[in-house]
Amino acid sequence: AQSVTQLGSHVSVSEGALVLLRCNYSSSVPPYLFWYVQYPNQGLQLLLKYTTGATLVKGINGFEAEFKKSETSFHLTKPSAHMSDAAEYFCASLESSYDKVIFGPGTSLSVIP
Amino acid sequence: EAQVTQNPRYLITVTGKKLTVTCSQNMNHEYMSWYRQDPGLGLRQIYYSMNVEVTDKGDVPEGYKVSRKEKRNFPLILESPSPNQTSLYFCASSLRGQSNQPQHFGDGTRLSIL
Numbered sequence: 001a002q003s004v005t006q007l008g009s010h011v012s013v014s015e016g017a018l019v020l021l022r023c024n025y026s027s028s029v030p031p032y033l034f035w036y037v038q039y040p041n042q043g044l045q046l047l048l049k050y051t052t053g054a055t056l057v058k059g060i061n062g063f064e065a066e067f068k069k070s071e072t073s074f075h076l077t078k079p080s081a082h083m084s085d086a087a088e089y090f091c092a093s094l095e096s097s098y099d100k101v102i103f104g105p106g107t108s109l110s111v112i113p
Numbered sequence: 114e115a116q117v118t119q120n121p122r123y124l125i126t127v128t129g130k131k132l133t134v135t136c137s138q139n140m141n142h143e144y145m146s147w148y149r150q151d152p153g154l155g156l157r158q159i160y161y162s163m164n165v166e167v168t169d170k171g172d173v174p175e176g177y178k179v180s181r182k183e184k185r186n187f188p189l190i191l192e193s194p195s196p197n198q199t200s201l202y203f204c205a206s207s208l209r210g211q212s213n214q215p216q217h218f219g220d221g222t223r224l225s226i227l
Binding site for chain 1: 117148153154155156157158161171203205215216218219220221
């Protein structure tokens with residue numbers, strides 16, 4: 001069964017510092033992978049997705065993620081954190097043979113001035 | 114504007130009093146889904162629907178019902194709510210037949226069952 005883990009339920013970074021949010025998946029076949037962001041009192045918004053092709057995926061707001069099959073990882077990065085990046089981030093996977101998305105438990109990002 | 118609309122946004126009610134949370138999308142999406150979000154557990158799927166009159170259980174369907182009589186609407190029904198159903202609920206929709214399409218989420222419904 002597919003599953004998604006996110007290391008660190010809460011991450012704090014200083015403004016301007018590198019953001020690194022970790023995501024690992026388990027799946028019998030390479031899945032489609034997504035990162036969503038949730039701002040307070042809002043639903044989830046798609047940041048970026050990996051389907052096939054280039055393993056480095058660029059998303060909105062300066063975020064990017066790299067699919068590494070050998071490590072079964074899809075970590076999210078941003079070179080320089082901004083105060084507006086403070087939010088909850090969810091990694092999700094979808095096996096192409098299923099119509100079911102599995103979400104990780106989420107990582108809450110705090111940005112310190 | 115493309116959107117998924119949930120109502121109500123907030124609801125406090127008592128155990129056993131039937132309630133319905135409505136969900137409507139204006140994107141002509143075939144696939145719709147309900148999730149509940151609980152701290153440390155992420156989003157767990159309750160029910161989903163591939164198309165009109167086609168629904169199926171997700172990971173945590175107990176205590177919930179859904180219906181899909183029209184393409185745009187996918188209400189979530191709690192026939193006899195209990196306190197363990199206190200949670201934040203999200204409705205989502207996406208295109209069918211293209212499984213790598215991301216879902217569009219509503220803004221959430223926060224339910225408190227006393």
